[in-house]
Amino acid sequence: MTNMDELVTYFTQKAQAVSAVVAEVNELRQAFEYTVDLCDRKEACQLLLAGCEAPLSPAAGELCQRRQDKIIAAPGLDAANYQELDTLCRNKGLTLIRDDLRGYLAGIDIGLTVIDYGIAETGTLVLNSNNEEVRLATMISEIHVAVLPKSRLRQSSTDLEKELEAMMRMRPGYTAFITGASRTADIERVLALGVHGPLELHILLWEDR
Amino acid sequence: MQTASDVKEYREELRQALDNEFLRQAMDSFAVAYRAGRAKAFAGMDVDGLIREIAQAKDDSISRLDELYDEFKRNAEAAGTKVHLAETAEEANQIIAGIAAAAGVKQIVKSKSMTSEETQLNRHLEAGGYEVTETDLGEFIIQLRHEGPTHMVLPAIHLSRYQVADLFSEVTRQKQDVDIERLVKVARRELRPKFAAADMGISGANFAIARTGTIALVTNEGNGRLVTTLPRVHVALVGLDKLTPTLSDALRIIKALPRNATGQAITSYVTWITGPNECVASPTGKKEMHIVFLDNGRRDLAHDPKFAQVLRCVRCGACANVCPIYRMVGGHQYGHIYIGAIGLILTYFFHGRDKAKNLVQNCISCGACKAVCSAGIDLPELIKAVHARIQDETGSSLSNTLLAQALKSRRLFHVLLRSAKLLQRPFTGGGPYLRHLPHMFAKDQSFRALPALADKPFRDTWEEARPRVLNPKWRVALFSGCLHDFVFPEQLNAAVKVMAGRDVALDFPLDQSCCGLPALMMGQAAVAGDVARQNVMAIDPSKFDYILTTCASCASHLKKAYPTLLGHDPQLAARVAEFSTKVIDFSSFVQDVLKLEQADFIGDGKKTAYHAPCHLCRGLGVVAAPRELIGKAGLDYRQSEEEDVCCGFGGTYSTKFPELSAQILKKKLDHVVQSGAELLVTDCPGCILQLRGGLERRGDAIQVRHIAEALADVLTEIPAK
Ligand code: SF4
Numbered sequence: 001m002t003n004m005d006e007l008v009t010y011f012t013q014k015a016q017a018v019s020a021v022v023a024e025v026n027e028l029r030q031a032f033e034y035t036v037d038l039c040d041r042k043e044a045c046q047l048l049l050a051g052c053e054a055p056l057s058p059a060a061g062e063l064c065q066r067r068q069d070k071i072i073a074a075p076g077l078d079a080a081n082y083q084e085l086d087t088l089c090r091n092k093g094l095t096l097i098r099d100d101l102r103g104y105l106a107g108i109d110i111g112l113t114v115i116d117y118g119i120a121e122t123g124t125l126v127l128n129s130n131n132e133e134v135r136l137a138t139m140i141s142e143i144h145v146a147v148l149p150k151s152r153l154r155q156s157s158t159d160l161e162k163e164l165e166a167m168m169r170m171r172p173g174y175t176a177f178i179t180g181a182s183r184t185a186d187i188e189r190v191l192a193l194g195v196h197g198p199l200e201l202h203i204l205l206w207e208d209r
Numbered sequence: 210m211q212t213a214s215d216v217k218e219y220r221e222e223l224r225q226a227l228d229n230e231f232l233r234q235a236m237d238s239f240a241v242a243y244r245a246g247r248a249k250a251f252a253g254m255d256v257d258g259l260i261r262e263i264a265q266a267k268d269d270s271i272s273r274l275d276e277l278y279d280e281f282k283r284n285a286e287a288a289g290t291k292v293h294l295a296e297t298a299e300e301a302n303q304i305i306a307g308i309a310a311a312a313g314v315k316q317i318v319k320s321k322s323m324t325s326e327e328t329q330l331n332r333h334l335e336a337g338g339y340e341v342t343e344t345d346l347g348e349f350i351i352q353l354r355h356e357g358p359t360h361m362v363l364p365a366i367h368l369s370r371y372q373v374a375d376l377f378s379e380v381t382r383q384k385q386d387v388d389i390e391r392l393v394k395v396a397r398r399e400l401r402p403k404f405a406a407a408d409m410g411i412s413g414a415n416f417a418i419a420r421t422g423t424i425a426l427v428t429n430e431g432n433g434r435l436v437t438t439l440p441r442v443h444v445a446l447v448g449l450d451k452l453t454p455t456l457s458d459a460l461r462i463i464k465a466l467p468r469n470a471t472g473q474a475i476t477s478y479v480t481w482i483t484g485p486n487e488c489v490a491s492p493t494g495k496k497e498m499h500i501v502f503l504d505n506g507r508r509d510l511a512h513d514p515k516f517a518q519v520l521r522c523v524r525c526g527a528c529a530n531v532c533p534i535y536r537m538v539g540g541h542q543y544g545h546i547y548i549g550a551i552g553l554i555l556t557y558f559f560h561g562r563d564k565a566k567n568l569v570q571n572c573i574s575c576g577a578c579k580a581v582c583s584a585g586i587d588l589p590e591l592i593k594a595v596h597a598r599i600q601d602e603t604g605s606s607l608s609n610t611l612l613a614q615a616l617k618s619r620r621l622f623h624v625l626l627r628s629a630k631l632l633q634r635p636f637t638g639g640g641p642y643l644r645h646l647p648h649m650f651a652k653d654q655s656f657r658a659l660p661a662l663a664d665k666p667f668r669d670t671w672e673e674a675r676p677r678v679l680n681p682k683w684r685v686a687l688f689s690g691c692l693h694d695f696v697f698p699e700q701l702n703a704a705v706k707v708m709a710g711r712d713v714a715l716d717f718p719l720d721q722s723c724c725g726l727p728a729l730m731m732g733q734a735a736v737a738g739d740v741a742r743q744n745v746m747a748i749d750p751s752k753f754d755y756i757l758t759t760c761a762s763c764a765s766h767l768k769k770a771y772p773t774l775l776g777h778d779p780q781l782a783a784r785v786a787e788f789s790t791k792v793i794d795f796s797s798f799v800q801d802v803l804k805l806e807q808a809d810f811i812g813d814g815k816k817t818a819y820h821a822p823c824h825l826c827r828g829l830g831v832v833a834a835p836r837e838l839i840g841k842a843g844l845d846y847r848q849s850e851e852e853d854v855c856c857g858f859g860g861t862y863s864t865k866f867p868e869l870s871a872q873i874l875k876k877k878l879d880h881v882v883q884s885g886a887e888l889l890v891t892d893c894p895g896c897i898l899q900l901r902g903g904l905e906r907r908g909d910a911i912q913v914r915h916i917a918e919a920l921a922d923v924l925t926e927i928p929a930k
């Protein structure tokens with residue numbers, strides 16, 4: 001095994017340990033197909049599983065009513081890639097958006113991002129989230145699909161110190177470490193996923209060299 | 210929250226907590242699961258090394274808080290953040306309310322911040338007419354219940370799913386199922402509109418990095434990210450102790466904090482924010498960002514040579530997770546705002562003597578908290594020191610003063626013990642226990658039988674019993690401690706028997722007195738110092754190779770506390786250092802110095818459980834020696850659950866909080882019984898008093914022996930030289 005293979009195995013193991021789904025892709029297009037397919041197979045609103053039928057107070061219920069289509073948000077993509085993904089979405093009757101995510105606070109189905117760095121030791125993704133739309137895509141989506149270029153994988157946070165320090169120096173800067181799905185254990189210490197953020201995290205390791 | 214006006218009222222609250230079945234069970238399963246989770250999370254890591262590095266780095270930051278604050282302010286302001294410094298909790302609340310008013314804020318969402326609990330910020334803002342919503346699930350729940358957190362990481366750990374379902378039914382005015390998954394989703398959807406409508410988000414911060422003016426939030430739920438993203442104004446309320454020079458300091462702490470808090474290698478999210486970020490909802494397209502640093506006594510603390518280390522705390526909550534008392538009574542009775550060992554200390558500094566005065570007495574000094582602290586804080590020591598300070602400030606109770614005065618003079622103390630011997634005669638019925646204690650003494654003590662004082666203290670038989678050794682290899686001074694001198698001299702005699710014929714020249718300097726630990730436990734630091742001095746003068750360390758004690762509590766006190774108590778005296782410092790170095794516990798002496806072997810014993814394979822005394826396993830770090838000796842002695846060692854958890858004795862603790870002592874003891878004995886042992890061995894006469902007394906009351910036949918007795922019972926005959 002090469003160093004890279006070991007790193008990939010290590011990362012995969014650690015990310016899976018915190019309930020992330022990990023897959024490998026050879027090109028970005030494959031990641032787009034994965035995302036579209038995932039969205040297509042998914043229930044319109046996954047909160048259904050946990051009870052859209054469950055009674056809410058009027059205000060919360062009303063916000064929920066505003067959802068109809070299946071939506072993918074991919075705010076960080078460049079124009080060409082966005083175009084490519086948009087075509088795939090249209091074919092399946094899915095809506096792709098890149099801005100005004102504040103208009104979708106009831107939730108979107110999938111947020112797709114390309115990750116800056118991965119930390120194998122803890123299965124962590126590092127994402128520059130200065131752009132508010134990128135930030136929201138990873139917060140209000142039910143599923144976060146994160147594409148991690150393998151060349152950006154490191155062993156530990158210590159190996160990333162220089163790069164992280166540069167991110168801290170950005171004025172302004174909003175950097176996110178993301179490890180697994182949003183979780184809580186606040187009721188009887190029982191683990192529950194998706195308390196505020198994504199219910200699922202899918203990591204696509206991208207062979208970018 | 211502390212409302213009790215005196216210990217009596219506080220005890221009443223404790224009793225009520227003990228009666229809360231759900232709480233007890235929840236806490237129990239948490240305590241057990243936590244230990245396993247922590248061990249797994251740290252597996253293969255140099256935990257002690259990491260903790261040492263964190264402690265060093267924190268100490269460095271604490272020593273230059275003002276400098277770090279200036280650097281942070283410079284860098285954060287260059288990025289566009291407004292930085293404020295509040296001297297008091299009240300001032301912090303006013304600053305934040307002022308920001309809200311200036312920005313025309315109506316609705317506020319919050320992510321979890323212990324610092325805002327400290328300042329009671331919600332109360333202040335609500336009084337100002339703002340709608341404030343806690344968005345962390347646990348905080349949301351307790352906010353709805355109008356109560357404070359019971360854990361720094363798991364604020365609603367005291368509540369059941371049924372209580373949460375009822376609460377959510379009330380909030381939504383719809384009947385909610387008792388299903389945790391669903392309840393979590395209900396909260397998610399109830400809270401989302403609050404995020405959407407809020408104009409201001411308030412967060413705390415785990416770190417404030419001076420070099421870049423960055424704050425970092427360590428969270429799991431993701432609400433902190435929404436709080437710092439959606440509203441157009443962001444205010445972070447941050448204790449000055451969170452200042453840290455660089456990113457790498459923060460990354461180092463992140464290696465320990467989640468592992469120690471919840472057994473996670475890292476939390477789901479760590480969010481690093483520098484300056485006001487893009488915000489579509491704001492008229493300027495950028496957030497309005499404020500950081501309010503809170504002093505509230507922290508800068509004074511930073512200059513306090515004894516207490517500065519409390520500012521190392523990273524709020525992982527571990528010191529509560531392992532505390533046997535917290536486990537019994539939960540956070541509402543084991544802290545005011547801050548909870549657990551660190552809570553007992555911080556309450557005094559942040560919320561005043563009145564809130565702290567009962568709390569600081571409710572520590573059994575088992576050292577479990579210190580052993581897991583992310584930042585290596587000497588928590589039990591500081592709790593005792595706060596207790597002592599409070600007594601200095603307010604004067605101590607009469608009984609405390611009398612006891613302390615008695616301890617101060619060895620002669621007086623021993624005279625009292627001897628007359629107690631005469632007085633107890635009507636109560637023993639001739640047996641080894643006090644059988645007929647008058648009701649006023651016995652009413653809370655019925656959970657264990659109390660031993661009678663011995664017919665003759667060890668010191669009275671010493672001249673006769675002293676072994677004559679012609680060519681000694683080791684010169685050893687015995688330090689008996691009160692219990693081995695006056696209550697269980699047979700245990701010390703057993704130790705003498707084990708050492709007999711092995712070229713150990715023993716001496717028992719008669720001027721030795723109580724080790725002084727009880728005085729410290731009563732918050733009488735000056736008396737503890739006096740007694741320590743007497744002992745160091747009574748036993749000349751230069752004349753001995755070892756100072757051996759069969760009492761684990763005395764051993765750890767002589768070794769660890771004497772240098773602190775007396776080291777500042779230049780005339781004594783060298784002598785104390787030598788004294789402490791030479792102190793050794795019985796098991797270590799037999800195992801590591803005498804190196805007794807299997808051939809020295811003829812055990813009968815008796816099923817034997819072991820209780821690890823707090824002061825031996827954590828106080829002195831002696832873990833293997835007694836267990837190896839049990840094996841060598843030919844006894845059948847049966848490991849029991851939670852062997853190293855306190856037995857509930859804690860000297861005067863068990864008389865001050867008998868209900869708690871009884872419950873801790875019950876758990877301990879249940880585990881011993883489950884192990885199937887016929888014999889229970891331990892290293893400390895205090896533990897023996899507790900364990901034996903408890904088993905006697907239960908009518909259980911398991912024998913409790915000091916390890917010296919257990920070994921003496923199965924010695925191979927030594928051929929006379
Ligand atoms: S020393 Fe023991 S009893 Fe005291 S606070 Fe620490 S863990 Fe709790």
Ligand code: SF4
Nearest residue numbers: 522523525526528582
């Ligand atoms: S005192 Fe230590 S163990 Fe307790 S919360 Fe602070 S860092 Fe954690």
